[in-house]
Amino acid sequence: MVPDPFNQDISANKAVHIYFSQAVPLITYIDPESCLYLKEKKCLICQGVCKNDAIDFNQTEEKVEVNVGAIILSPGLEPFDPKVRNEYGYGKMQNVVTSMDYERLLCATGPYEGEIRRASDQKHPHKIAWIQCVGSRRVTPGDNRYCSSVCCTYTQKQVILTKDHDPEAECTIFHNDIRSYGKDFERYYQKTEQLPGIRFIRSYASIVSENPESKNVTIRYATTGDGVKEEDFDMVVLSVGLNPPADFKNLASKFGIELNEHGFCKAIPYNPMETTRPGIFVSGAFQGPSDIPESVFTASGAGSQCGELLSYRRGELAEERIYPPERDVSQEEPRIGVFVCHCGANIGRVVNVPSTVEYTLTLPHVVYAQEQLFSCATNCAKEITDVTKEKGLNRVVVAACSPRTLEPLFRDTLREAGINPYYYEMANIREHNSWVHSKEKEEATQKAKDIIRMSVARACHLEPLQEFDLPVDKTALVVGGGLAGMTCALSIANQGHEVHLVEKEPDLGGTARKLHYTLEGLDVQAYLGDLIRRVYQHPRIHVYTDAIISDASGYVGNFVTRVKSERGLTVIKHGAAVIAVGADVYKPTEYLYGKDDRVMTHLELEEQIAKGNEKVIKAESLVMIQCVGCRNEDRNYCSRICCSVSIKNALKLKELNPRMDITILFRDMRTYGFKEDYYREASEKDVKFIRYTPEDKPQVEADQEEGRPVLRISVTDLILGKRLVIDADYLALAAAVIPSATTREIAGFFKVTLSLDGFFKEAHVKLRPVEFGTDGVYLCGMAHYPKLMPETINQAYGAAGRVITLLSHDTVIASGSVCEVDENKCISCGACITACTYGAIYFFDTLEGKKARVNPVLCKGDGLCNTKCATGAIQLKHYTDEEILDQIDAAA
């Protein structure tokens, strides 16, 4: 046995192993580092026992030369190794672990199969501390100066999961600023904070010692109220930051690209996916520490940029998949095959799979059943196809995981066997069973049998359904002519598609028109001017300004949108739509805004600085207040960009007038990623930072000081514990970013949803952040959530990439699971038509009078109409009354 690197070397593995149970491809391999034969030419036991004779020790490394037109670098990141800094005792104290170690401890496939145990005594830790910013936000050698961006939120996730494991657990988080700046993260933070037994303590924490007997770890920390304290914990988790990928220097020199001072890829300010070498792009955390949605933006976005270079050759290497002809089995008795998956140990260690298979064979219409180690592995999937053909199966049930990920794969195995894919049914015995009942093995086995019995009952009634091809209009509509909309439109147009760009204002540019410089030093107006010029000059981009959308109808591949603009009324037919309507800025009602001219928003301040307003630049004293209009009850989210904007303005003012007194009143400074450097720079340039709490907000009044009119701002200094009074000439409010006023209307037109805070809601917050649940509609820019310019550009290219994926096809496939009306049963009451929010049902004149009909391409398969129909005339295919009722009957 050798340490298993996937489980952070906490548990052991063998030299022959799979990397981890969800690895792609899921193939067993021999680790040359630990194989006795490869190291010392002895053993060879595996060759002897392998019945398939699959082990070949003569294989050697092959070098393959591939000619490519573009390269995307996505080497990821390396977790910070706390061993390089001695101070945390990592590697010396057994119960000090990193967040990566802890992640594995929490996981069902982890070293203790999902149990959190201490290395010292294998006991469950009860009192756990997290130390934030390990390796990040520090200038000491070996540490990183930047903020790693993701640790605050992943720690909160770990705390929530810990409480799931042990509701009595006591969790303490030692932190600096809480940087929950991502979409919905503020709510997530509150959720964590409100759990019982959770303490968030704002303090540096150091590890003092380990108790030689209990092996508990002592942490020293300080709070303003109680001074320095020491406390013992069963386990300490170091929330380690993100380093650039290992061997980044070598990587950079190999590809001839430049790195930034932190070892990440050097970004071009106006295009963070472009490296310093043309044709080489970067995606993911090699851009800099980033969360999953950003990685997905850049993955798709870098793809789109490669497409701009290579679209003239699109599809040349693609091969169309050919399926055998479909066998009509609708008249046959059901012959059901059931495949029960072990999912490695995920299911197998809880559910008695052989007994489940045996039971399954007793069910009506089941003619075949077997177990599989990983049904989703290539060989097992092929086995399903082969057995289906061999045994003449006409329905297949796979008892494994959630259909969410793998149903398409298994449906495909049926198609390969010449059976309609809708004859496939999935029984979820993992998420719904083995993962939640890991300690009740007998009951879990019984439940697996129940779930399979229900699936088999349903499978008996399944019907073959036809998916149909819809033509795709190769034109795109982009709603919103700001930075996001223009960037996206250009990338789509550069790949050969017509784009209609619709802007409600008389000019293109959006919010970026009010921005003048970025932290990274980009001249925004110059860049914007160039971008607008390129948009107007592009032969395939059609710009509509002063435009209002009056109607939008249709569906993926075939939308029709009516636009009133300075060109008159235009009816635009398009295959895809991108929502890039941007956002607005909150108009403060607090802190004398609107009552005193010296109080302005951060954007207005930027405008004044850019205009060279002498009064502002020569001011003696300026105060900024952060979090105005958000992170409160009305808007329970963080506007993400304001901390960076305020730092940017402060640095600019210091550059123009080094003697100006600048004070920033903040709650948490959220200068995540490399922006931390600018925060530090501001601090070094004597910008003062004073933290306030929402319960004790700063007070502002207009007053006189020795004849000079001032804004008198008072605030409690939490460190000194006393009230401070600052007399300022100007006050800048970091006003919230709020959803654009047009959001609701646009959402209605394109039938897309909004999240709780009123921004557009993407299909999946992590994995599908530029798409909507509604097919053919995409999202980018601040319409999604507040974001900085480089992030907007990332997402704009990301949306373009997804649009191209759609538009590069001649047809799209629409689901067969849609509603259908039995006209003989329809009594023309119209209940279904009223119920359908997609407008998919309409009256059609027949010889028997008006009857309801469904437009299958508009039907999204929610099935609400079924429950409104008094006669049962309308049925959602694949979820018919018959199918569901029989499944219910089988439950009993």
Next chain:
Amino acid sequence: MCSGRVDLEFVFRAFSKGMDGVFIGGCRLNECNYITHGNYHALSLVLLGKKILEQIGLNPERLRIAFMSAGEGNLFAEVTNDFVKKVKEIGPLGQNEGLDEQALKVKLEAVTKLVPYIRLVERERLRVPVQSEEAYHKFFKSDELNKLFNETIADKMVISQIMLLLRERPRSTGELTEILGLNPSEVSRHLNSSSRQGFVRYDEGRQRFVPA
């Protein structure tokens, strides 16, 4: 498929098959993945279903709905455990409520038969104009709803039960009263109105009511 696809028939089919409790899980309200907001319909179905359970003498706590997102596994576990505990407390279907097997069967069958009619009533009379959880609960607790429910559904349900029993064999008022556990005057009232409408008649010879 949306929680709005869950039909009253599904719920009562489960009870008919001897399930002691039915739980419906839906997405969080106002966070629809479609644009349907079908979970409000599911809520309305559950609140109506509880009224019906109460009407036929079953504990309404046997039916529950909860809203949660896919990321709230802990909440799901909590709600499920709590529901299972509650249903165990209430005990096997009908037993704790003092309904014998026959009465239970008749009552559940009567509801199932009425489902298409209830859908019509729900559509015409029981819509809540405001989409908020509070408004739904308030409406279903209101006197107005009680009145509507009694007028439109409750009477129909008793008649439906009487018809089912009479189709089995002719029965006297006393027999019907006993099986259905209702008071005699109420049964008489329904028999009278059903006679007038021509659903049942009194067979003088057998001194029993029979279907007309």
